[in-house]
Amino acid sequence: MAEGIPQFLFQVMAMGKPVIATAVGGIPEIVTSGVNGLLIPPEDPVTLAKAMIQVLGDPGSARRLGEEGRRLVEQEYTVEKMAEKVYRVYQQVYERKQMK
Numbered sequence: 001m002a003e004g005i006p007q008f009l010f011q012v013m014a015m016g017k018p019v020i021a022t023a024v025g026g027i028p029e030i031v032t033s034g035v036n037g038l039l040i041p042p043e044d045p046v047t048l049a050k051a052m053i054q055v056l057g058d059p060g061s062a063r064r065l066g067e068e069g070r071r072l073v074e075q076e077y078t079v080e081k082m083a084e085k086v087y088r089v090y091q092q093v094y095e096r097k098q099m100k
Contacts, residue, residue, distance in 0.1 A: 005030055010077055013037075013069030018062045020051045036068035 005026035012019050013030075019037030021027050033039035038055070040047045055062045 010073055013066075013073045016066040016070040018055050018065035019069055020048065020055060030072070031069075035065075036072050037065055 006021075009019060009021065009027065009030050013036065019031055021031050021037060021039060022042040023033075023039040024042050028039060031037040031039050038051045040051050055065070
């Protein structure tokens with residue numbers, strides 16, 4: 001079973017580090033390429049290598065990607081926000097069941 005959005009993304013972003021990830025599953029919902037990380041196609045080692053060289057070769061850009069990732073986590077993925085989102089899902093399920 002694969003994770004829709006791997007938890008490592010949130011952990012790396014919370015540390016303010018740049019993310020390089022494949023554009024699969026729910027990852028593109030979190031990572032906006034060039035804004036808060038870099039997205040690459042799956043099974044493309046050449047593009048992965050280029051992205052790694054880009055991040056390692058441009059510390060300023062890497063820092064900006066990391067800062068934007070951290071900002072996203074702090075604004076949208078706190079424990080409180082995630083609990084709120086889960087609560088809303090349960091509330092919607094409950095309300096639908098009450099309509100039957």
